[in-house]
Amino acid sequence: MGGYLLRRLMLMVLTLFGMSVLIFIALRLVPGNIADILVDSAGIVDGAQKLKIEHELGLDRSLLFQYWQWISGLAHGDFGYAYISERPAVEEIAPRLPVTAKLAALALLFAVAIGVPLGVVSAVKRNTPLDYCLRVLSLSGLSLPSFWLGLLVLLLFVQVFGWIPIYNKPADSVWKELGLLCVPALVVGFRSSALMMRLTRSSMLEVLRQDYIRTARSKGASEPAVNYDHALRNAMLPVITIIGIEAAFLIGGLIVTETVFNIPGVARFLVEAVRSRDYPIVQNLVMFIAVIVVCINFLVDIAYTLFDPRIRYAS
Template identity: 70%
Template structure:
């Protein structure tokens, strides 16, 4: 087990290294840089000032040197300086991470709380009217774009309650956070809950057809014991995988939702920074999202051994 954890950890480090190289190179392949944008916006070009800005950003150095300097700064906790806002990058990024994290957390909670139980019910009540209704709801969730659902929610609340559910202040407690993020979390979590529901249903149906389930029933086990103790425990692994994928996706996939609900989070700020070619902000935000994705996948791999005792990792 220990050797497996070490191998997975080393693989995570290698993956992050590859992601950092890819992020760095792709950003440099984009046409234009922050110096071009600054001077285009001003309507004039001063070669001396432009060269000075490029030197301060390190854009005049070889690309390998730029990459090494960036990684070294990251390891020291120095995220650079934003030329657009004229503030340290860490001061721009840090306040936005909790905002996106809370929204993603509530969306994930919504997805799991509704997706897993409804998927189990749909499987247990296969081919009944309830099953057909739940399958229709899940298909609607997969088909409906989250931004369109968000706009419908805003129009509905304005029409019937005279209230616009947009971000107005930083919540100070769990209940304030829930009240603030409940509507946008439901809007973005509806698709995830539909995906989790369908996967839970298919996984449960596959397990319910196994021989040991029939054996448990023949021994007189109750339906609740068969469905929740035997079947669900063995059907949960693919569900955990998709929950981990959705958790990683939500960190960087909230761009439209944050824009519609006026939420000053990481995803919305990333798009704005890309438009301005703000290298320190873009590099570090994309790297942060990559770290979240890789770490979540690492945690999911570790959960396999906990949730399924049949899995053994040789040393």
């Protein structure tokens, strides 16, 4: 167990190093100097001001020094300086991060709470009218784009309730904020729940055909015990994988949803930074999202050992 976690931890560190190199090189391959882009977007004509920006960004030094300066700054919590708002990046990111985290957590909660149970029911009741209805529902969730579904939900709320569930200002209490975030979380979670439903169904059907399931039934085990104690536990490994992938996707993939529902989150701020050519902020935010994704994958690897003892004993 300890050896398995140690290997995964070392792989996580190696992955983060590779991601940091790729992010750093990719932004340096963008046509034009980053300082030139910032100067042009801000309308600066003073050459001394441009040299000052290049010195602040370390562009007048070697690439190795620039990389070390960036990584060491991140290690000390320095996310750079937002040139458009003329504020430290931490002050821009800090109030947006909890909003995106709450939205992603709610969406993932809805997806798991809806997708996994319905996938199990669909597998247990396979080839019945209920199974067909659930399969059509899952295909609908995978087919409908999030932005289009979000617009339909907004129109529905306007038509039925006479108000728009968008994030105008910070709520007065936690419950009011959760109420505002529940609608976009359901919109995002609908697609994720459809994916989890189909994967849970296929995984359950594969497990239910195994010999040990027939043996459990022949010994007189009840259907709930066979389906949930024996089959579901062994069918959860692929489901855990997709839950981890969706959790990682929700952290940086809420751009459209945050835009449609006017949510001031990290993903929307990343788009605004790209649009305004604030590339130092883009570089730090992409690396921050990469760290979260790798950490989520590490947690998924730990969850594997809880559901499959073979992984724990083999290590």
